[in-house]
Amino acid sequence: MATAATINDVAKMAGVSIKTVSRVVNREPNVREKTRDLVLQAIQQLNYKPSLAARGLAGGRSFLIGMMYDNASDSFLVDLQRGILRACRERHYGLALCPASRAEDRTADLMEWVVSTQPDGIILTPPLSDDQSLVDRLIDANVTFISVSSTGTGLGPSVLIDEVDAARSMAQHLIDAGYQDIGFIKGPADHACSDLRFRGFEMAMNSAGLPVNSDWVKVGEFDFDSGVAAAEQMLKGPNRPTAIFASNDDMAAGVINVAYRSGLNVPKDLAVAGFDDTPLAQHFWPGLSTVKQPIIQIGQQATEYLMGLFEGPPSGDSNEKTKSGEQSMVLPYELVLRGSTGA
Amino acid sequence: MATAATINDVAKMAGVSIKTVSRVVNREPNVREKTRDLVLQAIQQLNYKPSLAARGLAGGRSFLIGMMYDNASDSFLVDLQRGILRACRERHYGLALCPASRAEDRTADLMEWVVSTQPDGIILTPPLSDDQSLVDRLIDANVTFISVSSTGTGLGPSVLIDEVDAARSMAQHLIDAGYQDIGFIKGPADHACSDLRFRGFEMAMNSAGLPVNSDWVKVGEFDFDSGVAAAEQMLKGPNRPTAIFASNDDMAAGVINVAYRSGLNVPKDLAVAGFDDTPLAQHFWPGLSTVKQPIIQIGQQATEYLMGLFEGPPSGDSNEKTKSGEQSMVLPYELVLRGSTGA
DNA sequence: ATGGTAGTTGACAGCGCTGTCAACGAAGGT
DNA sequence: ACCTTCGTTGACAGCGCTGTCAACTACCAT
Incomplete structure (x- = not known):
């Protein structure tokens, strides 16, 4: 060597x-x-x-950024990693991955990882960033962390987009395109963004004077199959929506899949919108209209902010109180309009 | 903390x-x-x-496994990481990621990372595993490495599936289903598997006495767009194939996309087969028939084998010659048949 | 000249662990 | 009884770096 x-x-x-x-x-x-x-x-x-090892040993730090995730989509993970790595490279930090286990006591498992890996800071992805018990333990253990793409409601600093406005904006696009009977597929309750996206949808509907039909609001699991299930329920009867806004792309893909099998033309018979701009969205025919989050940037900015937190002011007299402040950075989203909504 | x-x-x-x-x-x-x-x-x-840091510093090792990749698909990366992490966890190793840069001197960049990170072993993914100049430098630097999903022709040990047989087997499935005019989309030349998959296709065609029409053999870049381009060429004229075997799923998705836009019914007018079983393949309608590699297992086994290489026999008198031996482990693939080939 | 202050530098201990080597006792051969 | 060998254990140095603290240098005010 x-x-x-x-x-x-x-x-x-x-x-x-x-x-x-x-x-x-x-x-x-x-x-x-x-x-x-x-x-x-x-x-x-x-x-x-x-040498990271020597620096860490001598300085009592590990020069490692931890990334905790659970069940996130592949493209989200990879993009986030890209952003984090970009920030890490400049400052000579390493990235340590911590996939949540399927064990019943997830929090304990994660904390054990924290103790054994001793990362200098941790990046929390949804739904972990919305897990109060985990966040509490992290604060107890005095670990610096930041969450991405999540509300940050009292759960430490975060880097995210304005989910409500993004969803509102996509719903408005559907309304502007002439759709009135719009269904919505929510995400699972343990993701904070599920509510936010729904709220944005409601806002657009309300301000356009359109009713939100509760038969056309379903809860999914952010995966393809639950999108299929939700769509099947909404589309089976004669009284069906003319557009469906799924709160992520995988579920939207499920909707389009059902539409095909039911002989419905997208977007003529049914418009479909998603959220996330996964590769899936680009490769469908017709292309899926969706909301693009700047994931790479989010990862990079979160990492840089995180490093700022524990590198702190050089003359820092361990003034740790500011650490779990309510700081959050809002990055711009992008509406990506493709064929599935009639573009 | x-x-x-x-x-x-x-x-x-x-x-x-x-x-x-x-x-x-x-x-x-x-x-x-x-x-x-x-x-x-x-x-x-x-x-x-x-403490990894202390062990590393004292023992002259880093307890880090490096994973080098370039331009691989998201799901491949994430699954491979899963497998590697699984193996790392048991032995208290960490995983260090090294995405190849876009710089013109990629090899130099990668080697700099090796020197600065000092991983105990490296896992090479395609197309890096087929890059002779990189492999040479690694051997020079006396770094232990293993490649995954790649031929290993003289390039150190590797963990992979039998690509030729997998492709042959998929082609045979098309032939058995009654298709005779079969097109093929190859991968880029710098991926060793491109040739292997094509060879498997040829084998099946030859042994069935079917001709390989050179107009129906195109070269793609393993991405959606090149699949679209290849399909457009093959399908534009009146003399077009009735089935297309794309050597990965992204390109197959491109083919299906073109079929939709051309008003061709899949699989009635055109059967489509892919390779890799990405999430895309499951979510299309109709589902894409494809070859599934056990990526997670490949990652895990490669990591374990790699660790064996440098942990070596306890009484090892630095007998390094065996290191770049031609060992390779072949894991079973799985033919996943879905609607796109008429299942 | 004298003292005070701030900026700049180096000597030195020690982070938590492993490698080396030496010490010790038990087992076996003469 | 002796020496040898082997299995088992611990003392100690030192991996490459950082934190602490003290030394030394301006430079200003007195």
Whole structure:
């Protein structure tokens, strides 16, 4: 194995002590600019990369960002990872994955992982970010965390889009396109976004003076099969909606599937809208109108914000109270209109 | 942060030296059974987890498995991660992700990551596993690696399915279903499996006495758009195939998309088969017939095999020559037949 | 000149663990 | 009785880095 240069080599080359190299690497203040340049030059020449292990051991940190997830869609996970990795790379952090287990005591399992991995910060994805018991334990354990794509209602900082407005906006699009009998498929109750998306739908309907028919509001599990089930119920009778807004793409795909099997033309007989812009949405025929969240960006920003939380102000006297503040960053969503709503 | 127990606590509790605890943790030989039990008990009670950082620093290893990938499909990545993590968890290893950059000198970038991360072993996914220059550099650097889902022709050990037979088998299914005019969409040349899958297709056609029409053999990029392009070419004229075997699902989805837009009924006017069993394949209507690779298992087995390579025999006198041997493990594939081929 | 302050640097201990080596007792051969 | 061998255990150094603290250098005010 091509053995990497150590801090000693750099120090010798730059003619300073290893401590000074350490200062430069960690962007500590109070290093003369000339000295810093010397060190940086040596680092460049030797292609020096600090050892995570040694830094972690000595500094009591792990230089690891933990990503906890459960049951999320593949594309969401991969995109989020992309964003996180992008932020990690710059600061020489690593990413540690923690898929939630299927065990009955999920929280205990996750906490064990936290204790054994000791990540410096954790990124929580839905539905974990909406899990009060988990969040409580994390706060107890004094672990810095941030949640993505989730409300953050009293559950620490988060990076997300305005779910209500996004859903409202998509519903408005359906209404503008002339659809009036619109059904809705909600997500599972343990996802905070389920309610928000429904609320946005209601807002658009109300402001257009359209009724929300409770027969046309179903609850799904964010997966294909539950979309099929919900659609079958809504579409079986003669009194059926002319458009269905599913609160994620997988369920919308299920709706389109049912439409095909029932001989309904999309969008002529039935318009379908989704949420998330998964690859699925692009590959269907007709293409699925959906809401695109900037997942990669969300991952990156969340990571950067998270790092800010525990790197904190250099002169920080462990003023930990601010940690679970209600900060949240709202990123812009994008309405992606394709054939399934008549575009 | 709930601070974890250290090796010292365990040693004190068991009434032995920390070295003995270390021996037990590392499954080293020459520890009396009674002593081992004492230590194990203490470990249990204190819920002790060794610190990766300290182990790595002291032992010159990182306890990290690297996963290098480039441009793979989301579901493939996530499933592979699942398998790898499963294997890692047991042995207290971590997983470090290394997405290939878009830079022109990809190999250099990847090697820099290797040097800075120092993973104990690397899992290579296609098309990286077929990249001779990368593999050469890895061997030079004396890094242990294994490739998954790739031929392993002289490029180190690998875990895979019998691609040729899988493709042959799917083609045979089309032939058995009565299709004779069968088109094929190959993958890009830098994926070793592209040739193998085509070879399997040829084998089935030849042994059934059917001609392989070169107008009906196109090369795609393993993505949706190239599937669309290939299908458009094959289907535009009057002399068109009655079935198309795309060598992955994304391209098959493109074919189905074109069929819809051309008013062709799948499978009546055109049968379509894919390869990979991505979620896409299940969600299309009709469902896409495809070949399912046991990705999770592949990931797990590859990881376990990889660990065996560098943990090696306890009495190993650095006999590194065996490292780049031609070992490969072949796992069973599964033919998943759905509506797109008339099931 | 003298003292005070802030900016800059290095010596040194030690993070939690593993590798090396030496110490010890038990078992076996002479 | 002796020496040898082997299995078992612990003392100790040190992995590459950071935190602490002390030293040293300006530089200003007195």
